[in-house]
Amino acid sequence: MKKDHAADTDFALTHVSDSHRKGFWPMLVVMLGFTFFSASMWSGGKLGTGLTAWQLIATVMTGNLLLGCYTGLLASIAAKTGLSTHLLARFSFGEKGSYLPSFLLSITQVGWFGVGVAMFALPVQKVTGWNIHALIIGSGLLMTATAWFGFRALTILSFIAVPSIAILGSLSVGKAFTEFGGLDAWFAMTPSEPMGLFTAIGICVASFISGGTLTPDFTRFAKNKKTAVSTTVIAFFLGNSLMFLFGAVGAAFYQQSDISDVLMNQGMIVWAMVILGLNIWTTNDNALYASGLGFSNITGLPKKLVVLANGVIGTLAALYLYNNFVGWLSLLNTMLPSIGGILIADYFMVRKRLYGTLDDTHFDTVRPTAIIAWAAGVVAAKTLPGIAPVNSVLAAIGVYLVAEQLMGSIKSAESEAA
Template sequence: MSQDNNYSQGPVPLAARKGVISLTFVMLGLTFFSASMWTGGTLGTGLSYNDFFLAVLFGNLLLGIYTAFLGYIGSKTGLSTHLLARYSFGIKGSWHPSFLLGGTQVGWFGVGVAMFAIPVSKATGLDTNMLIMVSGLLMTVTIFFGISALTILSAIAVPAIAILGSYSVWLAVNDVGGLDHLRAIVPETPLNFSTALALVVGSFISAGTLTADFVRFGRSAKGAVLVALIAFFLGNSLMFIFGAAGAAAVGQADISDVMIAQGLLIPAIVVLGLNIWTTNDNALYASGLGFANITGLSSRTLSVVNGIIGTLTALWLYNNFVGWLTFLSAAIPPIGGVIIADYLMNHRRYAADFSKVHFLTVNWVAILAVAIGIAAGNYLPGIVPVNAVLGGVVSYMLFNPLVNRKFVKLPEVGHAE
């Protein structure tokens, strides 16, 4: 299969690897997303001051550990999530996670486009559909240039969002009497703590499962772990704090809405646009890699096609946002769990030349493990996404060795089939 500059069919060569700083900007560009602010607003109005920080920090620590595992594997091998899935799911078996992950990222792209267009339309009076088409097209054009465009865009967006957002929240908190006032607020409708943790982890575990797609460009596995922890533990926590502070101060969770309420219209549009642009381009990039694994086509071309689809369906996706999140919270995590479990059990196999590795056509144990993980997330008590990951890990570790021993002559195929 032909290789493209996104390395969708093989490992990233050492000459194309990047340092920790540039990858940190890319990953922070991913986690700086308005949806996390929305969830932060929900937590901020449903939890006490101390419980809010406990839920956010503990939940994002769990998310950071999960993504750090995947980041380590990605950097160690130089492979995308979808190529890593071939080891555990098989050649054609990997199409299942690629379709699910790629499809959800197209959905997130569409949601993001609408999340930009709708508030800007309300604030300026411009037509929503026109804004959706223009912003979706611009976001799609930049992804054509791959990881380099993501790096440049994130290097601009991340500092701008952090500085303007922090200033806006500082103004908002001071307007309502400072931190002492926020500490004294008692939630009118208290939120269960385990539910809060599920919201924190579930809000970004879909994109987190694709961590390897980005940090496979890292020069060292230790650096990839650091990047994942910074992005998901620190970066995502900052978005939750922005959302909670805004919700408490002016009744709006999204930092752009807070800034509009403060009369900062132009900075609000800039922050909202950059916030969503970086995350959306990461989503398109990952979706292209997923469908490239299935079709063998250029991931760059597929990313552009996915951007067009996401733009055209943006309003529908936006209107079904809550149901979408609920589905993702249990359906995605077991995939990452299976990939992690296979690497822990068979890490020496990953050190071989990828072009010479042989894979099963379909490993049904991996598919079963995902199904068990989904069931564990839905039916076991505790934190839904965490149960789903652990369900996938444990069931794969238990059943895969048994099946492999029983069917040692199961036919295998080369990676190029």
Template sequence: MSQDNNYSQGPVPLAARKGVVPLTFVMLGLTFFSASMWTGGTLGTGLSYNDFFLAVLFGNLLLGIYTAFLGYIGAKTGLSTHLLARYSFGIKGSWLPSMLLGGTQVGWFGVGVAMFAIPVSKATGIDVNILIAVSGLLMTLTIFFGISALTILSIIAVPAIVILGSYSVWLAVDGVGGLDHLKSIVPQTPLNFSSALALVVGSFISAGTLTADFVRFGRNAKGAVLVAMVAFFLGNSLMFIFGAAGAAAVGQADISDVMIAQGLLLPAIVVLGLNIWTTNDNALYASGLGFANITGLSSRTLSVVNGIIGTLCALWLYNNFVGWLTFLSAAIPPIGGVIIADYLINRRRYASFDHAKFVSVNWIAIFSVALGVAAGHYIPGIVPVNAVLG
């Protein structure tokens, strides 16, 4: 079994734990993602002003509560999502959530690479495939430095994207004649509220289920709850608002088209790159932990392999983004639901990872995930919520 300093095979020691502030930057770096602005743009052109804010705030509140539970468990035990899954799914049973979660993060990485390369290609005329290859390689290299690199990148990117996004919102509101006019815009292709909530929750349910991978570095569990709520309720909501404001002004959900219309593309390239870079490195970091749980190999090496795969698939993932969100809404939440339920029922088992005894496969947990997926698909309502509770 290969070891690395990402603590992929055991709990994070107390000496390696971090405070609330650096972890908040890391998690905001994760949720400050242009894909959320893209989804916000879709909602902004499909919902009324009031319904948009209701869907975004309620959906991200659900995400915040869900991730706060997982963050608490991660910080309390010091374990990654995949090692936590051994308790509820069994050693080999945990390979299923690791494969599913790790695979989706490779997908998010590919989407992010394309979302950087495509607008840069529009601005410069450089072949998009070259940009995808170069940016994917650079983003992959950073992951060798682990959680410390994620922290530094996030400290740079978070303030930058807040400044750029705020300026974009100001231009959008001013361009349509002020806030009152923005409120009066009627959606040309209305989106029903249930679908809107599914998009909000589905936009980050995959990464949210992996919250423990990052906040397991927290010094205390209560601080981890605060970090999760700030990142997913406040941070993710802010990204939706940024995307919706631009889309309402120019009628486009794609953030790169919004930036072109506002004349912001060239000065935004660096900030856009930093924004996507932080989220993509979080995705690769988490995917490496997932596949390390399955193979026992170094999570660093696996993250590099995953980065190559995500880069090669980037354009396909980008062009099928909404379908990807729909898949995530149904398939990912039951995993987090099983982990949370098992911890609440059997928390004494989590006291010592080194002395814990695991079954090979817990078929009840596997069945519960399948049941959750079915509930999300067949029961009317909010797909991700039905999937967790199912």
């Protein structure tokens, strides 16, 4: 029997309707709001102190090209089906099996939300002396309130935040060049503690691979595949690259990997608090939105209620998460990329782009081939040399295809024997 989801304008548990699909510009600002991520500037700061300018450019272009390819494939699937990451996982992982990727992805986003709240509140507290707990509770609840309104609120907020952060980052880079001798001075710099290129590319990819796996949560609203893929690739290749460059240039000249410290040295901290606050706000709303979809898949509860609960939890745990979650994220980044690899392999290679509607599809409870492939991706990320997230995706795809072939052969043999 078909379920009525007509009242769910965020389509948490069904396909996005054609009437709610968006064109190029609304999708582009949402995806740029997703990738204009303050943590990418922090990661860029780390690269800026360990790489030459040419190495940095090559690293950022390579890392974000890899991210663009990965997320572009996921965007294509989402635009065609109108389904979120969590609902797509039902085809490959099974109906109950999809709870594994939903839980891993969602708990990561709740964690990022808490980190983001603290990332905003701490610099403000440093400058103003205001009570840190009041800042965290106030900003966390405000971010949660806007996430309550769903995709439309994300679009409006992104239209404000994206140009603002682009202007701030450009001003910061321009001021650094003016004070220290311009591009020539930057290209002449050599790091005191050089970083290996594989390590640097790994940092670039790992900085957004978990978020990138959730690309379908947003691109399912795209009017068509061309819009979904083009806006996603632009956002990751251009938007995320700009974030890295904004963080790296200041770090190279001021020897401060924290963008807030760089902006403080430049006398731009007041504007920085406002604009970085907007930037973190968009990212945090995306995180809450995605986590709400994931936990809705697990619990069947309305997304808005789950968003409210996740926002309160993330806000109350913000300082703890800020101080402890980043280390755990390195573990999660080995556990998440293989999920996207399995979604890609199942849609393009196993089912040949032939997904039915949710109501007309009979899902297995759990599909062991996906669980095995996910585990193989985790092992590959932790043990193989090279770029860990890329190893995870490729291993998961390879193992999933082999496991599906073997499972098909076993079922054929059983049918013939019967």
